[in-house]
């Protein structure tokens with residue numbers, strides 16, 4: 001690969017979230033590192049590397065570090081599902097993170113709750129240009145998905161805070177506590193803020209795109225299983241492909 005060309009990384013946590021995309025992406029080469037498979041390809045005019053991070057913040061951080069140190073990655077797109085927290089954030093909607101925070105980071109009283117020790121902030125911002133592109137493209141893709149009957153109600157695209165922690169939030173009490181502590185959080189998941197921290201440390205632009213699979217309440221596990229299997233993978237493919245087609249080379 002030409003040294004000046006830097007790859008676009010596409011990351012998801014679970015196989016269900018990436019399966020349609022991996023089928024659509026023309027296979028080129030597979031590389032194994034740290035128990036993960038990195039799929040390399042030329043796709044939609046870009047050098048691309050796709051990988052499953054596995055679930056949770058440490059797994060996401062390990063995967064992102066490998067991408068940035070071994071695969072000449074210049075931009076990172078994370079795609080997957082999340083639980084909806086914000087009012088009006090419904091199953092089937094898409095949330096594009098403009099900032100990410102680790103909701104289980106609490107080094108108080110040494111540092112304020114949520115602050116990342118050493119960084120002096122609790123929120124890390126996603127790349128503004130990538131976020132703007134993804135928001136625009138996701139809106140167009142969702143319109144089509146709705147028209148094609150993939151979703152029952154008209155889905156919406158939201159932009160705002162996404163929070164991450166090593167916890168699948170599946171009780172109404174837990175999601176209420178998160179809402180109280182972080183009233184502007186739109187969605188909760190388990191990887192995005194860790195990927196954000198690694199990208200921040202390496203100075204690499206990134207975006208996190210989450211389809212809402214559940215409302216992080218007592219019904220979350222049921223909604224989640226059904227949604228991931230039936231919708232998430234096709235969604236990821238449609239949004240990521242459309243983003244790649246518009247992304248400057």
Ligand code: ADE
Pocket residue numbers: 081082083167168169170188189190213214215216217220224
């Ligand atoms: N990913 C999808 N739904 C989630 C939830 N309820 N909690 C954490 N991560 C999720």
